Amino acid sequence: MLTTSAITSTYSPTRSRNFFLLLLLKKSTTVSHPTQTHAQIILNGFQNDVSTVTKLTHRLFDLKATSYARQLFLSTPNPDLFLFNVLIKFSNAHSISLYTHLRKCTLLKPDNFTYAFAIASASTLSDEKVGILLHEHAVVDGDGLDLFVGTAVVDFYLQFWRVDIARKMFDKMGMLKDGGIRLDSTTVAAVLPALAELQELILGMEVQCLVLKLGFHSYLHVLTGLISLYSKCGEIEAAKLLFGEIGRPDLVSYNAMISGYTSNGESECSVKLFRQLLGYGERVNSSTIVGLIPVFHPFGYLNLTTCIHSFCMKSGIISQSSVSTALTTVYSRLNKINSARLLFDESSEKTPASWNAMISGYTQNGLTEAAISLFQEMQISEVSPNPVTVTSILSACAQLGALSLGKWVHGLIRSKNFESNIYVSTALIDMYAKCGGIREALELFDLMVGKNVVTWNAMISGYGLHGQGQDALRLFSEIHAGLVKEGEETFQSMIHDYHFEPLPEHYACMVDILGRAGQLEKALKFIKEMPVELGAAEWGALLGACVIHKDKKLAQVASERLFELDPENVEYHVLLSNLYSAERNYRLAASVRQDVKRRNLAKIPGCTLIEIGETPHVFTSGDRSHPQASAIYAVLEELIRKMKEVGFQTETDTASHDVEEEEKELMINVHSEKLAIAFGLIATEPGTEIRIFKNLRVCVDCHTATKFISKITERDIVVRDANQFHHFKDGLCSCGDYW
DNA sequence: ATAGGGTTAG
CATH class of the missing domain: 1.25.40.10 (Tetratricopeptide repeat domain)
Structure with a gap:
């Protein structure tokens, strides 16, 4: 030492x-x-x-x-x-x-x-x-x-x-973490993606000033990063300017600029630049293709897609999973689901993204069963579902009303800790709301920390679907279910405070609001004073209101217009016929029905679904095919007897000479929803909530009957029909008899 | 330094 x-x-x-x-x-x-x-x-x-x-x-x-x-x-x-x-x-x-x-x-x-x-x-x-x-x-x-x-x-x-x-x-x-003036070009370039992600335009501009001051402007990496940042902030002109400053752009900067054009809606420039790149004999990579994707949406350039597809095959980059996934997405966006599936099947390496692209392709095209079966296939494969997968599947469940699968997926989400993902939790809320579990939806909504617009929309429409307009309004100050004053105020404020010219659908909303509140004359006046062309939506809203409020005269006016505007639609005939029946005017009701027959208008057969455990049971009107049919009919008969004791009246009570009408009246008692409810009473424990799904709008008689049944049997009954949910409890329905 | 699969409503 x-x-x-x-x-x-x-x-x-x-x-x-x-x-x-x-x-x-x-x-x-x-x-x-x-x-x-x-x-x-x-x-x-x-x-x-x-x-x-x-x-x-x-x-x-x-x-x-x-x-x-x-x-x-x-x-x-x-x-x-x-x-x-x-x-x-x-x-x-x-x-x-x-x-x-x-x-x-x-x-x-x-x-x-x-x-x-x-x-x-x-x-x-x-x-x-x-x-x-x-x-x-x-x-x-x-x-x-x-x-x-x-x-x-x-x-x-x-x-x-x-x-x-x-x-x-x-x-x-x-x-500027890496120490202010000691920044080098690598550091600056590394900061750029984060800024782009956050759309921090101002900070981005500060960085550019700094870059100029420090003399980095000749660095290709920094320029490319800035191009991407400006593109993501919608400043395509600034991006273009920077791109022009590069003497000989490389593939990466081309990619940045192509994707910049694409995401700013300048698809023509994007395609032009892509062609230019090909012209230089430059090898294109997966980022290039991926960056081009939104070009196809929503315009649907099928020709371009097939061109690019064959290019990818020739150059061999089709074997890269990112490329084939991108193309799968494009094809399914263009509704070419078979081409998408072919690509998926042929792809050698299937990443989670490949599976997701295909599954979401199915759900977005309404092919929910295909989505679910592919999901089941995925679970057998070595790739496991991620948050994106479950989001798509939940959307499929919501479309189908498949509560049991939805619940199972919820369990999966819990076990994998996907709950904090905003897409996942929003899709969960939507699934529960659409499958009748409004309480579960609200619980999840309340517990959720980072809600976005989509989350709120899902919850609002969930409430609307369940007839809980008051709740929707209380939470979101929106127009809903018969809240005329707020509706009118919003409508006026839209015009005068925001100078927004109402679209036909806004007028339709106002007609609906006035109609629900029973202000039919006002609604008619409103329709007549509208400065836009009157559409089926407005008249349809008015007719719906007439049926509920039993206004025959106005209903005739509205339906005549509707028969002209939308002659193929059988729904308006059904509504009018229902109105006449409700007034016991069977002659007029029959004539409407005959009119339908004469014009050969197709009627969708009504059916109702009920899930017991995980087994679905489907009933059609007068259906006797169910193994427990005799028990079901016995229960139904007993129910109708009890209902009559407490004042329920079917249309069969009124004597009628119209044979056809008699047949119809007999049929009413065996409508598919009544059968499903009767089966639900047999197959579930006393006190359990009964949930059924009807493909058409629920009819007046069944609606009234269900109210009685909920009271007599002390059961909560939830009916999802073609338009909305009805919550029956204690003899009342959440829709307030308006649907 | 560039890029991909996902939720609502209409």
């Missing part, structure tokens, strides 16, 4: 000698050692070497030999900035006066270390005024964004509870 004497024995002030002294300093643990070393320094003639003295001072402070250190400082003839910094760092009470001395009595210029140490002292001394002043000095000197200074500043502001300022400083620093 080296000793001091070993060094002094050969006197020669060289660099290496100095190095040994410093090493000794570093190793010294008590004050006596550095004092000895100090003596050696003087002996060796290093007392005027400021760098050595600074290190010694630092060491002395470390060893708490404060006064010794200060003496050393004072005895140094020309202290430099480093030495000053060390002193400022360690002498809290005197730091500020040292700083002042530095500024006023020397030619030295404070640097980022000076500010950092001085501001830290201001924190220790709890001197708010001085701290702010020092911060200002730092900013003026251009050290405001330095990482060292910034950290001290954040600390300082936090001590005075100025969280807002601290936060701002912190964010600013975060952007």
Whole structure:
């Protein structure tokens, strides 16, 4: 081991000698050692070497030999900035006066270390005024964004509870984390994707200024990153300008620009650039193809797709899963689900994304069963479902009303911890709402932390679907279920406050609102005064209202218009016929039905589904095919007897000479929903909620009957019909008899 | 440095 004497024995002030002294300093643990070393320094003639003295001072402070250190400082003839910094760092009470001395009595210029140490002292001394002043000095000197200074500043502001300022400083620093002016082009390029992701346009522009100042503008990586950033912020012109500045763009910058054009709706430019790239004989990669995708949506360039497809085959990049996945997506967006499936089947390596593209292709095209069966296939494969997969499957469940599968998927989500994913939880809420579980939907909604517009929409429409307009309005101040005043106000404010010209659907909404509230005359007046062409939607809304409020005269006016506007639609005939039946005017009802027959309008047969456990049971009107048919009919007969006792009247009660009508009336008692409910009563425990699904709009008689059944059997009954949900409880329905 | 599969409503 080296000793001091070993060094002094050969006197020669060289660099290496100095190095040994410093090493000794570093190793010294008590004050006596550095004092000895100090003596050696003087002996060796290093007392005027400021760098050595600074290190010694630092060491002395470390060893708490404060006064010794200060003496050393004072005895140094020309202290430099480093030495000053060390002193400022360690002498809290005197730091500020040292700083002042530095500024006023020397030619030295404070640097980022000076500010950092001085501001830290201001924190220790709890001197708010001085701290702010020092911060200002730092900013003026251009050290405001330095990482060292910034950290001290954040600390300082936090001590005075100025969280807002601290936060701002912190964010600013975060952007330039790698140390302000010491940034290099690699660092800048690395910051860009994050900024692009956050669409931080302003910060992006600041970065560009910085880049120009630092002379990085010739770096291809930085320029490419900026192109992408501007594109993502919708500033396609700025991106174009930068792209033009590149002399010879490489594949990556081409890709950035192509995808930039694509995502900004300039598909023609995008395709043009793509062709140009091909013309240069440049090898295209998967990013190029992927970046082109939204070009096909929603315009549907099938020709271009097949061209690109064959190009990918020829060049061999079709074997890359990202490429074939991209093409699968394109094909399913173009409704070419078979082409999509072919690609999927032929792809050698199936990634989770490949499966997801195919499954979501099916759900988005309404092919829910195909989606579910592919999902089951996926589970046998070695690829396991991810959040994207379950999101698509939940959407399929929602479309199908498949509650049991939906619940199973919910279990899967829990076990895989996908619950925090916003897509997943939104799809879950939607699934429950659409499958009749409005309570479960609300529970999930309430617990959810980061909701977005889609989440809210799913919940709003869920409420609307369940006839709970009040709840929807309370939560979201939206137009719903018969809340005329709010509806009118919103409508007026849309026109006058927002200068938005109402579209036909808005007029239809207003007609619906007025109609639901029974203000039929007002609705008609509204229709007549509308400045837009009257469509089937408006008249349909009015007719619906007429049926509920039993206004025959207005119904005739509305239906005549509807028969003209939409002659193929049988729904309006059914509505009118229902209205006549409800008024016991069987002659008119029959004539409407005959009219339907004469015109050969197709009627969709009604059917109702009920799930017991996981088994679905489907009933049609008068259906006797069910194994338990006799029991079902017995229960139904008994029910109707009890219902009559408490005042239920079917249309069969009224004598009628119309034979056809008699047949019809007999049929009413065996409508598919009644059969399904009767079966539900047999197949489930007393008190259990019964949930059924009807493919058409529920008829008046069944609606009334279900109200009675809910009361007599003390069961909650949920009916999902073609339009909405009906919650029957205790003899009442959530729709308020309006549907 | 560039890129892909997902939720609502209409």
